[in-house]
Amino acid sequence: xxxxxxxxxxxxxxxxxxALVAQVLALTAFCLGCDRFARAVHLPLPGSVLAxxxxxxxxxxxVVPLADLRRGADWLLAEMLLFFIPAVxxxxxxxxxxxxxxxxxxxxxxxxxxxxxxxxxxLVDAVWRWRRHAR
Amino acid sequence: xxxxxxxxxWLAATLGGYYALKPLYRRLPRWWTSPLLTVPVLLAVLAxxxxxxxxxxxxxxxxxxxxxxxxxxxxxxxxxRYRGLIRRHWPALLAGILGGSVIAMGSAWLLATWFGLGxxxxxxxxxxxxxxxxxxLVSADIGGVPELTALFVVITGVAGVALGxxxxxxxxxxxxxxxxxLFGMGAHGAGTAKAYDLGSEEGTVASLAMxxxxxxxxxxxxxxxxxxx
Numbered sequence: 001x002x003x004x005x006x007x008x009x010x011x012x013x014x015x016x017x018x019a020l021v022a023q024v025l026a027l028t029a030f031c032l033g034c035d036r037f038a039r040a041v042h043l044p045l046p047g048s049v050l051a052x053x054x055x056x057x058x059x060x061x062x063v064v065p066l067a068d069l070r071r072g073a074d075w076l077l078a079e080m081l082l083f084f085i086p087a088v089x090x091x092x093x094x095x096x097x098x099x100x101x102x103x104x105x106x107x108x109x110x111x112x113x114x115x116x117x118x119x120x121x122x123l124v125d126a127v128w129r130w131r132r133h134a135r
Numbered sequence: 136x137x138x139x140x141x142x143x144x145w146l147a148a149t150l151g152g153y154y155a156l157k158p159l160y161r162r163l164p165r166w167w168t169s170p171l172l173t174v175p176v177l178l179a180v181l182a183x184x185x186x187x188x189x190x191x192x193x194x195x196x197x198x199x200x201x202x203x204x205x206x207x208x209x210x211x212x213x214x215x216r217y218r219g220l221i222r223r224h225w226p227a228l229l230a231g232i233l234g235g236s237v238i239a240m241g242s243a244w245l246l247a248t249w250f251g252l253g254x255x256x257x258x259x260x261x262x263x264x265x266x267x268x269x270x271x272l273v274s275a276d277i278g279g280v281p282e283l284t285a286l287f288v289v290i291t292g293v294a295g296v297a298l299g300x301x302x303x304x305x306x307x308x309x310x311x312x313x314x315x316x317l318f319g320m321g322a323h324g325a326g327t328a329k330a331y332d333l334g335s336e337e338g339t340v341a342s343l344a345m346x347x348x349x350x351x352x353x354x355x356x357x358x359x360x361x362x363x364x
Binding site: 106125 | 174175187192193197199202204206208211224227239243246251260267281291294299312316322324354
């Protein structure tokens with residue numbers, strides 16, 4: 001097992017681009033597999049979230065070392081903007097709605113965001129201060 | 136021209152536009168240079184010039200949306216990498232994530248009701264504060280339109296970065312933790328990038344708040360669906 005991971009690490013140092021592709025493919029296959037499973041047993045959880053949980057478990061039990069997936073995972077997270085451009089293009093399907101409700105929608109988003117930010121920051125700050133004094 | 140070729144051309148235009156316009160954002164990081172705005176504008180110009188059929192556009196580009204799944208799985212790495220910070224500050228993080236999520240979903244629902252928005256629009260607004268792949272999952276779960284939610288999430292990110300900068304000036308915050316959580320909970324990925332500009336601790340906390348807050352929303356989605364129906 002250890003020599004396998006050592007070999008993977010050596011490979012990813014020598015062939016960073018190939019390793020990146022292999023890691024992205026591995027994560028994609030893993031996600032699709034978990035998705036199939038979640039659908040098959042009617043889990044109330046999306047397959048990708050199940051896959052995240054299982055991967056976290058594998059990392060925690062050191063079955064999969066961080067180094068084996070680092071490149072691929074960092075690439076997926078860095079290029080996430082690309083992946084939802086098609087979702088943004090769906091605006092073209094809702095132009096009538098956005099013309100009639102757009103201003104109100106933006107109003108809701110702005111006010112709600114101010115509330116979320118203010119409450120979150122105050123809560124975190126309060127607990128942080130309380131814990132510092134408790135010690 | 137064949138429909139297959141047209142949708143392949145749209146995929147090429149999406150990829151080409153993204154990689155061509157990304158360096159612009161890296162050199163001049165403003166909200167209006169984000170690829171999330173510039174690429175759709177470019178595609179809209181192309182659509183205006185050549186005409187676009189949405190179903191045809193989605194035929195090949197939906198593979199990009201599929202990649203949001205593995206991107207969600209990749210969130211396991213930041214959680215694992217920053218486990219030390221989670222262990223040290225879990226009470227503060229937990230308070231921020233729970234409180235922030237409740238306010239995010241509750242205020243979106245109530246404000247939408249007061250503003251006279253209902254139906255799918257109101258439902259699509261509920262998960263708008265969390266990161267796109269997870270927000271789309273929650274939206275589908277509670278009966279919203281995932282594509283509308285994706286759009287609202289993008290607006291939240293763009294506006295959230297600007298609002299967060301203003302709020303930071305007025306709120307008497309003592310800890311880096313609070314500043315990071317503000318951006319991570321309020322403006323997901325866009326806010327996390329902004330938080331990294333403030334400092335690495337703010338950025339780390341923001342990315343954790345974004346990922347853990349999003350996961351909490353996904354796990355809470357069945358309950359939320361029951362409440363809003």
